[in-house]
Amino acid sequence: MALVNPGFVDAVKQSEAFNASACMNCGVCSAVCPMGIELLPRKLFRYVLLGLEEKVLENTETIYSCLLCKMCEANCPARVHIAENVRFLRSYINKKVFKL
Amino acid sequence: MSDQKRIGVYICHCGGNISDYVDVEGVLRAVQDEPGVVVAKTAMFTCSDATQQEMVRDIREQNLTGLVVASCSPKLHLFTFREVARRAGLNPYQYTQVNIREQCSWAHTGDRAGATEKAIRLVRGGIARTNFTEPLEPITIDTVPKVLVVGAGIAGLRAATGLADLGLSVLLVEKSASAGGKVAGLGKMYPHEKTGREIIARLVDEVKRRENITLFTNAELVEKSGSIGNFRVKIRLGGKQREEIEENAGCIIVATGFDTYRPREGEYGYGIDGVLTLAEYKELLDRCGGGLVRNGKPVKDIVYIYCVGSRQQAGEKPNRYCSRYCCNAAVHASIQSSEASPGIHQFHLFRDMRTYGKFETLYGRARDQGAVFVRYSESEPPAVEKGADGKLKVTVKDLLTFGEQIEIPADVVVLVTGMVPARNEALVDVLKLPVGRDGFFNEIHPKLRPVETVVDGVFICGACQGPKNSAESVASALAAVTQSASILKKGYVELEPLIASVDPGLCELCDVCAGACPYSAIERDHYQGKEVARVNEAVCKGCGGCAPVCPRNAINLKGYTDAQMESMIDAMLKEIG
Numbered sequence: 001m002a003l004v005n006p007g008f009v010d011a012v013k014q015s016e017a018f019n020a021s022a023c024m025n026c027g028v029c030s031a032v033c034p035m036g037i038e039l040l041p042r043k044l045f046r047y048v049l050l051g052l053e054e055k056v057l058e059n060t061e062t063i064y065s066c067l068l069c070k071m072c073e074a075n076c077p078a079r080v081h082i083a084e085n086v087r088f089l090r091s092y093i094n095k096k097v098f099k100l
Numbered sequence: 101m102s103d104q105k106r107i108g109v110y111i112c113h114c115g116g117n118i119s120d121y122v123d124v125e126g127v128l129r130a131v132q133d134e135p136g137v138v139v140a141k142t143a144m145f146t147c148s149d150a151t152q153q154e155m156v157r158d159i160r161e162q163n164l165t166g167l168v169v170a171s172c173s174p175k176l177h178l179f180t181f182r183e184v185a186r187r188a189g190l191n192p193y194q195y196t197q198v199n200i201r202e203q204c205s206w207a208h209t210g211d212r213a214g215a216t217e218k219a220i221r222l223v224r225g226g227i228a229r230t231n232f233t234e235p236l237e238p239i240t241i242d243t244v245p246k247v248l249v250v251g252a253g254i255a256g257l258r259a260a261t262g263l264a265d266l267g268l269s270v271l272l273v274e275k276s277a278s279a280g281g282k283v284a285g286l287g288k289m290y291p292h293e294k295t296g297r298e299i300i301a302r303l304v305d306e307v308k309r310r311e312n313i314t315l316f317t318n319a320e321l322v323e324k325s326g327s328i329g330n331f332r333v334k335i336r337l338g339g340k341q342r343e344e345i346e347e348n349a350g351c352i353i354v355a356t357g358f359d360t361y362r363p364r365e366g367e368y369g370y371g372i373d374g375v376l377t378l379a380e381y382k383e384l385l386d387r388c389g390g391g392l393v394r395n396g397k398p399v400k401d402i403v404y405i406y407c408v409g410s411r412q413q414a415g416e417k418p419n420r421y422c423s424r425y426c427c428n429a430a431v432h433a434s435i436q437s438s439e440a441s442p443g444i445h446q447f448h449l450f451r452d453m454r455t456y457g458k459f460e461t462l463y464g465r466a467r468d469q470g471a472v473f474v475r476y477s478e479s480e481p482p483a484v485e486k487g488a489d490g491k492l493k494v495t496v497k498d499l500l501t502f503g504e505q506i507e508i509p510a511d512v513v514v515l516v517t518g519m520v521p522a523r524n525e526a527l528v529d530v531l532k533l534p535v536g537r538d539g540f541f542n543e544i545h546p547k548l549r550p551v552e553t554v555v556d557g558v559f560i561c562g563a564c565q566g567p568k569n570s571a572e573s574v575a576s577a578l579a580a581v582t583q584s585a586s587i588l589k590k591g592y593v594e595l596e597p598l599i600a601s602v603d604p605g606l607c608e609l610c611d612v613c614a615g616a617c618p619y620s621a622i623e624r625d626h627y628q629g630k631e632v633a634r635v636n637e638a639v640c641k642g643c644g645g646c647a648p649v650c651p652r653n654a655i656n657l658k659g660y661t662d663a664q665m666e667s668m669i670d671a672m673l674k675e676i677g
Contacts (some may be wrong), residue, residue: 001495004508006445013470021467025500029180049472051445052487054503 002052009051011034020045022078029072029082037062041072041082048089056089057097063089106162108139110155112146112171114201121205123216127170130220130677134227138162146171154185166190166230170198170223191235193597193657193659198226232664238594239637240566243329245269248349250321250527253281255562256355256569256575257303262581264310268588271347272307272315272333279304279315283356283570285379287386290432296570316674324352324530325620325633325640328557329593351557351584355577358519358525361409364574366406367515369395369484374492374512377408381514385436392441393514399444402437403494403510404430405482406450410518413478421538421563423518424569425639428459430516431466436467437497446471446632449482449496475499484513494583517617520568531558534677540566552582552599557593559583598638598659600647608653613646613655622646 009024011019020041039062047055066086071085073082094100111127113119124142128321132140138159143151158164167190169181174197182192189302201221208215247263248255252274262271278284279300286296287621300504307313318338326332329351336342345503360379361368370377374394376384384394392399406427412418427450448471451484455463467473476482480497488494497503507675513602521539528535534542534554541560544552551559559580562573587593613633614622625634635646645663646653 001505004447004506006509009445009470010443021470022464029550046498048506050447050474050498050501052501052504077616090296092412 003051004070005051008053018085023080028075044100105136105166106138108158108163109168110146111142113144118201118205121215122219127219133367133410136231140173147627155184156188167195170200172201173199194233196226196230198222224671225668228667229664232647236597240516241329241593241638243588244348244350247347248352251355252279252285253357254465255573255576258574259577261306261314264312266585270313274320276315314370350588352581353559355562359522361517361520377472377515377517399511401445402512403511404448404514406516408515408517425569427454431462434466434471448473449476489659599642600635600657604632606652612649616649
């Protein structure tokens with residue numbers, strides 16, 4: 001059971017760097033990922049939208065293994081700026097977990 | 101009489117629909133020498149233009165006085181071939197349709213010989229009947245330029261003004277104390293953001309300004325007699341005196357609307373404080389100008405649960421239909437909530453989003469504002485219970501994260517409730533309205549005759565017919581206006597002449613026929629110094645109930661006389677050669 005944390009949603013919303021509201025969960029991003037990362041980005045973005053902070057933090061390793069190659073972004077039919085979203089999450093984790 | 105008839109018989113293959121299971125050529129051989137037959141042919145499609153023209157030519161050249169087509173159900177092509185007869189100068193009522201598709205080939209796909217034999221008997225019966233047909237003319241009835249509209253919601257009100265502007269008088273009957281229906285209780289509506297109250301106020305004002313509309317509130321239709329073009333109706337007025345008035349109307353439009361689904365106690369937590377239906381939530385939203393507040397506390401987290409009372413698959417008498425307005429209404433409420441309280445969190449738990457047409461832009465706007473849509477499975481619906489610190493706790497399995505169980509804290513849970521048919525047993529009984537399996541009223545044809553009912557001259561519109569939003573209700577109301585006007589502006593209607601008639605010479609007025617008539621069509625008349633029964637042609641439906649009970653054999657059904665029925669029986673029972 002994952003608890004929805006409205007505070008996490010607000011923190012994400014405040015930044016304006018993260019935007020995945022157009023994501024329709026089609027999975028093209030996962031299909032074209034050269035790293036074969038299954039989680040990124042569609043599942044991950046759902047976690048963020050839903051405010052499931054613990055789920056996001058559980059996947060810290062995966063978030064840092066992304067190459068930021070933008071293959072997914074170039075193929076996204078909903079034009080979600082995926083790489084920017086991943087960068088935002090890294091910045092969030094840097095502050096929150098690694099206290100950088 | 102029969103030896104004078106010259107009959108043409110056409111037997112249809114219907115592509116293969118008939119000939120795959122009926123030996124069409126065999127049927128032809130078996131019937132071509134029947135008494136009266138001078139032309140007998142088969143055709144691939146009798147309804148095709150080429151065959152129709154061939155029939156017209158045969159009727160003219162062979163001086164045919166009767167026509168028989170053995171094809172499909174008369175529901176499909178009776179009028180097609182009557183028209184063929186008319187074009188060729190033959191009286192349309194000297195045409196007989198024999199149904200060898202639904203009744204033979206389709207019903208007996210496993211028995212070609214049996215299906216063929218049955219077809220032969222049916223066609224022989226049709227020929228025998230045709231031997232005794234007489235030319236008939238449709239019954240013409242003068243129409244009353246007035247329409248009774250039942251229900252003064254958005255559909256009924258708009259129908260009334262539409263009819264009035266076409267020069268037809270309107271009796272607008274509303275059961276409750278005021279006009280306006282459900283829309284009168286609504287706040288802002290998409291897309292113009294005018295409130296339901298404003299729209300209804302404007303319509304009521306339009307109604308008041310038209311002298312040829314009479315609005316009765318606290319009133320009910322209690323009796324109806326007569327038929328299309330000239331109904332006699334009785335309206336009971338409420339209030340202290342409880343008087344009844346009688347009026348005549350040419351058509352009746354039913355616009356009695358819907359009821360909102362009431363969740364059962366405990367259904368998705370209904371009954372727990374903070375769990376509201378969509379209608380209840382919209383009232384709350386309407387009351388809160390800036391900032392959503394409930395019971396003195398700000399509302400920060402809202403969960404919507406969709407498809408409550410709609411698209412049910414299980415349970416006793418489930419509502420299987422989609423209520424179609426609710427996705428749009430809930431998304432619109434979500435946008436209004438965001439505007440009233442920026443920064444609130446809204447979670448929409450849906451089964452399938454159906455924001456069709458232009459409403460799709462609303463769905464996009466709601467997501468842009470930060471509303472999150474979570475897809476749940478019908479087999480694992482969300483659960484609502486009381487949570488910690490006065491909040492509600494909603495748990496759901498999100499299909500879009502591949503089955504992640506999530507728990508959402510909420511201040512308010514909105515059950516997005518659908519529409520159910522309004523309970524109108526008395527009206528259904530008075531008007532003999534056809535009720536569908538889902539409880540809504542049924543039209544004749546969902547695509548081509550969407551506002552007509554099986555009762556001639558009685559139309560349905562708005563949400564009494566099935567879930568509709570207000571724009572769709574008004575569109576169907578105007579369709580009912582057009583259908584009514586197309587009958588009443590002509591000034592007369594033509595009815596089928598296939599009805600009962602009494603031979604006044606034989607009748608001794610025992611009144612047995614009156615007791616057998618389900619339509620109260622038997623009236624009294626004077627004939628050569630005695631009282632006799634007479635059939636009201638406008639009311640008789642030609643069911644034949646009176647004919648066999650008459651002890652004097654004084655009643656015959658035109659088109660289905662005793663002589664015709666007996667000859668058909670004889671023809672059907674004849675040995676197959």
